[in-house]
Amino acid sequence: MRYSLAAPSRFQLEIRKSRFLAQAAPVADEAAARAFIASHRAADASHNSWAWKIAAQYRSSDDGEPAGSAGRPILAAIEHFAGDQLVVLVSRWYGGIPLGMGGLIRAYGGCASQCLQAGQRQPLQHLLQLTCQLEHAVHAHLLGRLPSLQVQVLQQDYQAEGVRLLLQLPAEQRNALQQLLDSLSRGQSTLREL
Structure with missing residues (x-):
């Protein structure tokens, strides 16, 4: 399980x-992380060090x-927190006493x-990306029912034999979607994970 913050800290x-x-x-x-860093930098600080992590990017x-x-x-620290979709900016005002590398x-x-x-x-919600192949008649019925399962359609490819x-x-929500798909397509369509 990955975590973010509910609000700034x-x-x-x-x-x-x-x-x-x-x-x-x-x-x-990344744009939001860079905007946060730019707007929260302390101009009078000696250093404004930062890190961000969003999925596999950091x-x-x-x-x-x-x-x-x-x-x-x-x-x-972000990784130890099991963090994702997080930015941390640490501003330092030097006090005149060197801390050394370890410090x-x-x-x-x-x-x-x-x-x-x-x-x-x-906690961050784990999202799946799935594909399915449908007949045209099933496609129209399915689209109207997807919002109730929090399903987002990322792409639709119309072909002669149906819609991918x-x-x-x-x-x-995966099992509920498969049950709906089985019901509408009479078991002819299955979900495949990417």
Whole structure:
């Protein structure tokens, strides 16, 4: 199970006179993650390090900190949270006392982790993509019943022998959709997972 946040979250920490502010938010895509980072950067901070993860895509930035000391620990905190569709920005105001590589890793990763833990965890719905081949007559009847099962039609290919559909739906609705399809097509159409 993957998780996001129900709402944005913040957490502040001070370590050896350096102040860290972590801000996390749910995001739907890379553009939303980049927009969050741009709008929440602290202009007066020494560094604004960040990471985001959306499905198999992820990015991170150390923003001038030693390589691997900020962005990667933030990303590791997201992964430890079992996070997805999340962005975390950690701003640091340097306090004059060097933290060293290990200290930076602990500070950035710990602040990001505590920020995520402080937020309200929200399970993400697991979606399936399925295809099916239908006769034209069955197609019209099926389309009207799909919204009640939270099924989204991604693509329809009309052919001489029928219609091929590409569907996306919550995993828990798969059996109900197959039963509906069996009923309408008299067992002639089956769902295939991609």
